[in-house]
Amino acid sequence: AQKVTQTQTSISVMEKTTVTMDCVYETQDSSYFLFWYKQTASGEIVFLIRQDSYKKENATVGHYSLNFQKPKSSIGLIITATQIEDSAVYFCAMRENSNNRIFFGDGTQLVVKP
């Protein structure tokens, strides 16, 4: 069974608006780590933001923030005031504390239009 699921294949938004990308995960571990990465058009994979399962406060970095809903096993990425350069593929990932494997979702393509 897939551990990390991103149901949105592609999203298109207008510049300067807010977008939310969904991600649900599956784990039996009580402790785990959640990540969002961005893959640019050149193929580079860049770390954006991280949420540790034991932290109740949603992580925020710049114009990225997370909506962590632990009971729903959900970790949404929110990008506010989107810019053209935010256009990329966004990957959600999870690492369980019991092992070092990292599981990735299939990604969501974000297109930001002027």
Add this chain to the structure above:
Amino acid sequence: EAAVTQSPRNKVAVTGGKVTLSCNQTNNHNNMYWYRQDTGHGLRLIHYSYGAGSTEKGDIPDGYKASRPSQENFSLILELATPSQTSVYFCASGDLGQSNSDYTFGSGTRLLVI
């Protein structure tokens, strides 16, 4: 700055030939990973390592071997390359000891097996 360097960036190999993809990290991370990414898909784990001398199978290890001769270097070996192994390969390293640490990815190796 901590970095993960992959070589070569591009490789064309002949079916049945041996291919070695190299990865070097200056992060002093214990954990290293090899993923492949196929068009329209996320990252699938091939092999990973906890440290020098260790290799572990990921989700799709068949047809691949890995070698971790030192903390800094982690190689992926295709003993008998096949066209189905045409893909983009990413190496990553990471430890989660610090609160906002993450996994760093190399720039990828584009492999074409003809």
